Structures are given as C-alpha cells and as structure tokens.
Amino acid sequence: MTATPSSPRSLNVDLGERSYPIHVAPGLLDDPQSLRPYLAGRQVMIVTNETVAPLYLERLKGGLEDDLDVREVILPDGEHTKTLASVERIWDALLAAGFNRRCTLVALGGGVIGDMVGYAAACYQRGVAFIQVPTTLLSQVDSSVGGKTGVNHPRGKNMIGAFWQPRAVLIDTGTLTSLPDRELSAGLAEVIKYGLIRDAAFLDWLEANMGELLDRDADLLSEAILRSCAIKAEVVAADETEQGARAMLNLGHTFGHAIEAHQGYGKWLHGEAVGAGMLMAAMLSRQLGWLSEADVARVARIIAAAGLPMAAPASMDADAFLERMRLDKKNIDDRIRLVLLNALGEACIHDETPPAQLRSFLDDYPRA
C-alpha cells in the first residue's frame, strides 16, 4: 500500500441506484464545489453541534449562501444527545423553514451528528437527500459510510433508526488536526477492526505505523481512512441491510454496546468500548480454540498501542453484560450472536457459544 501525498482520492460505494462516492482530501470543507453536485435542490439544512460549529460551520457555508437557501441547526454535543428529541428539533426546523422533499440535509460533525441527521433525512417527508461531512476519525472510517442511521433508546443503542444512504461522503482530513487525542484513539479502534475482520496485511501495516498515526501523519491517516472505507464499502455493497455478512463489522460491538449502555452513553467513547470489546472477542475466540495465544497478544498490543482501554468496567458483572447483550439487534430469537475471529484478518458470526461458557468467560475477564 502506498500513500499519495495530499491528492484527493475517491471511492465508490456500489449499491445500484443508491451508489455514492466517498471523497477524501484536505480542504474539502472550504470548497463549495465539493458539496454542490450532491444537492437535491435549493434548500440546504446544515446540522452540526456546539463543538464543531465554531470550527467549521462558516467555512462550509462559504460560497453556498449566494444562491441557495441555507439554514442551520446547532445541537449540543455528545452521545447523550443522540435521542429522538434531538431528531425532532431537526424536523421542527425543517418544517419551520417550509423545506420540501427536494431539500438536502448536511451532517457536519462526528458519528452522533451523522447518525441523527441520516435518520432525520430518512423520515422527513418519508425520505430526503443527505450528505455526510464527518469531522472525527471514527465517523470518517465508519459511521458516515453505509447508511446505518438512528438514535439511542434508554434500553439500547441505535434501537430506533433506518437504513438510509447519503448522496456523498466528504472527508476533509484537515479536520483531524483539531481532534482531541482521546477521539483519535477511539477512531483508530474502528480502523484496527477492519484489519482484524478482513485484512491481515492492513493489520501488519497498522502495527508498523501506529506511532506515526498517533502523531497525526497526514498521509498515513489519509491512507488508513481510504483503506478502512474501501473495506467497509465492500462489506456494505455485499449486504446493505445486514442480512448476513455485514454483521462482521460489529466485531467488538456486542460487548462494546453493553459497556456503553451500562455506563451511560458518553462516559466511554464508542471507539473505546469497541477497543475493549474487540479484545474480549479475541479472548473468547481463543477460548473456543480459534486463535493462538500469540494472536491474542497481538490484538492486546495494538489496542494498547492505540491508547484504547483493554479491561471491562469494574462495575459490570456478567449479568450486566448478558442483560444488555440479549437486546442486541444481531440476535435471532433467544440466542446471543457474536462476531468472533477465526484468524487475524478473518471474522465469523457465531451464535453457538454455550451460555455457561459465555457467563464464565465474562466472570473471568479482567476489570479495571
């Protein structure tokens, strides 16, 4: 894999009439031409949050307001705001502005903003256009691609939502310079995930370059984003609505969602919970005889190197995990479905872990 410094690069998510491009380049935010080809009409609603707005909102609006009807909604920041009430604020603003079916929503922010705006677009007048402009590494490599939208419910993460594809994903890699370290690490959790589930060579590359990635080497980050998006695009194109193989993208997420929900959304970042969850999945795969001790040690090392937590929260016993995991969307009837690893670079979907073994594994897993 070679990096092409500073050049804009693009991928296509191949979904028939719902196909769309992902553009990756520094400075996309400042170029009004990057957005224009994907607008459905003259009405544009940019939705962002209080953290991102001061950094990027005016830059994105520049050059659009001359001839378009551009409005904005600025929501509070944080996973705890990912609720139906926030989406209702977007709908209220659209209706107050008299926006019709030809309007376009623009999600400017991280995964929370992207998921909520996508869901708002999916259901406004039964579906309008939207564009993802992700500003965190996590949303750039994961949530902005693939059309999963939605909000949390007190009983579970992303329980209310829709599959609704954006018209385009515009990734301005310049936004990563302002990202807090903790969020950079959280994004790297999803990057590592792609290596673990499907691309052992990418995992090798990440091991070799983790230091430079944490130092925000622009070309290496750009390369990691492109490679991650390419893997996600392949998986999504093969299984848009998660009837089967797409579930592999949930490596670490069943454990991770349980942690997030139990701790209260926002205490752990999503990527942090996924980091610990991936190590849990690797260790359970080892117990089932699929990975070697050396494999698990590699997983632990790269998760630690990325600055991610490895232990589960001290406050969560096995029951706390199991109660949340039973509500996971992947489950069919009463069986808990997990994404595990047959090998490093090869995920599998498994719903035959004996309940007693799963409980004993959860009892024994390290807590911090």
Next chain:
Amino acid sequence: MTATPSSPRSLNVDLGERSYPIHVAPGLLDDPQSLRPYLAGRQVMIVTNETVAPLYLERLKGGLEDDLDVREVILPDGEHTKTLASVERIWDALLAAGFNRRCTLVALGGGVIGDMVGYAAACYQRGVAFIQVPTTLLSQVDSSVGGKTGVNHPRGKNMIGAFWQPRAVLIDTGTLTSLPDRELSAGLAEVIKYGLIRDAAFLDWLEANMGELLDRDADLLSEAILRSCAIKAEVVAADETEQGARAMLNLGHTFGHAIEAHQGYGKWLHGEAVGAGMLMAAMLSRQLGWLSEADVARVARIIAAAGLPMAAPASMDADAFLERMRLDKKNIDDRIRLVLLNALGEACIHDETPPAQLRSFLDDYPRA
C-alpha cells in the same frame, strides 16, 4: 365486473423482493392460518386501539398464543393520536418485551393504526416485519396498501414517516358490519377516487351501485375493495416511492390535507376532507378547461350520494388553504403541485396553475 360471493380473493402488489399479497374475505380475522405464513419469527406484537380492541383483538389472538410470544399495545383512538409519542409507546413496548429484529408487528385497526404501526416497524432496529389487518373501509382500500407509513406533525399531515411495505394485507370484510356510517362514507371517498383518477368504467359501476354499497351489500363492498386495491397496487408497483405517477393517488388530498390540518386532525375524517377536496380538484380542472360542466356535476352527485361533504369549512379563507398547501410533500421548490383531472378516469399532475388563479378559485369556492 362480477362479484364472486363469499369466496376469498387475492391480489399481489408487485414490488420485486418486497412483493406481498392482499387477501380479501369475510372471517380472515378468526383464522390463525391467515396470519401465520407472514410472521418473521415467534415474537408478535399486535397494536390496536381502544375502539377496535374489544371487537377484534381476542378473535385475532385466538390460536396464535399457543406457540408464539404474542404481546399487545392498545392505543387511544383517533387521528389526534397519530403522533410520534404514540409510536414511541410501541417502541417502548417492543423493547420492554425484549423483541428483536425477527419480530412481527400486526396493525389491527384503521388508517391511523396502520400508518403508525408501519412507521414503528420501519424504524424499530432499522426495520422489522409488519402485517396490515385493516378494519375500516378507508384503510382497506387505501392506507394499508402501498407502504406509506408515518405520523402527523403540528405543522403538517404525515410529515414524518417512511416507505415500508407490509408482508401481507389481510382484509376481513366482516369488519365493515361494525363500521359507523360516517366512516363508511369516508372510505367510499377513496373508492370514488380510484374511478376518477384511472377507471371510468369503475366510476360508472359506483354510480350504479352507491345505494347498495351504503346499505353494506357484502358482495358489492368486497368487489369495490378488490377493484380499488387492484388499481392502487398497479400505481404503487409502477412508482413505489412517489417519484412521479404515484402522486395521482393524491387526488383531492392537497385541498383535503389543508382542511384536516386547519380544522385540527380528527374534526373532519380524512375521507370527508378528500371528498370535498376531490370536488375542488374537479372544479379547478373545469376552470382550466379540462372537464365539462356535466363532468363536474357527476363528481358532485357521486360525492353527495356517498354522504360526503362538498363545501369547504367556513372558517378557512384562501390564505388558510395556501399556507397549508405550500407545505405539501408533492411540491418542488416553491410551486404548489396539484392532482387534477384531464377527464373523468384520467388524473394529471399539475404545478402550473397561476397563483392568482388558484387564490381566486379558493376565494370563490363554496363554504359551509
């Protein structure tokens, strides 16, 4: 067209992998086998309202509870309950029951229940199965078929929703015996609509048989339902998400929705507002030179014969209409789109009525 007394009859809505059958017969509610082929798994949530539950809920549940996990949600009755808050009650019940992606929602009731349950199914865990069991004439001939789901917003009808197709539509014509007269008439508005937009021979048939239909002749009602569903299925199959021709199903609805929203949902029944709205559309089509006086007189006669209102509410001036009509989902940018009639049996979609002419038409239209 001949009626086949008391035999179950079926149609198919042809939407590729989203195709589904419509079954029409007396007694379907009492036959658990009518529902079973369309269940996604063992978890079944029946949603109905306080009016319908005492009449049909136990009959529908009979024979299902032995081997399935059957739960219920009973909502208040009425168009004013068609809100996001009601849909949240359904989601809360699904999550409290621990229902997963393989659950099936069953909408037992009229159009309000069907629209809300369809929307709840569209967004629960990003989409689960649902079955329509419509118990009013209006929902049997219109809202249960075609996958339009959603709720009202204080600023407009059906502003929040999704296209989400049911697995099956089960129409028990026996439910019409308990339907209030006013609701029978409201349902006939949509039946008349099918004749007006697409089937002049059906319009002739309706004129000849309106008396017997109001007297609830079972075979004639069954015939009217089948013919209506067949027309709707054809239109929907050609344009599932209303990019074009499907909008013709909105004859009378732009004026009608404005009446409903202005009066407060539930004061006028939807079918009543559509009845007046269709006469308004016919009279505007006459002004544009497309229909004859005799055509308009026929429309007025059959609307009156069905027991539907012809005048607009006295409290609504032209501004009150226009303000609501500007928010109609059919509009593109700033133009009001109307469904009008080129001839009886032939609808057209028109957004070139000069604003001054539309205002003058609204000023002059009879009020009561």
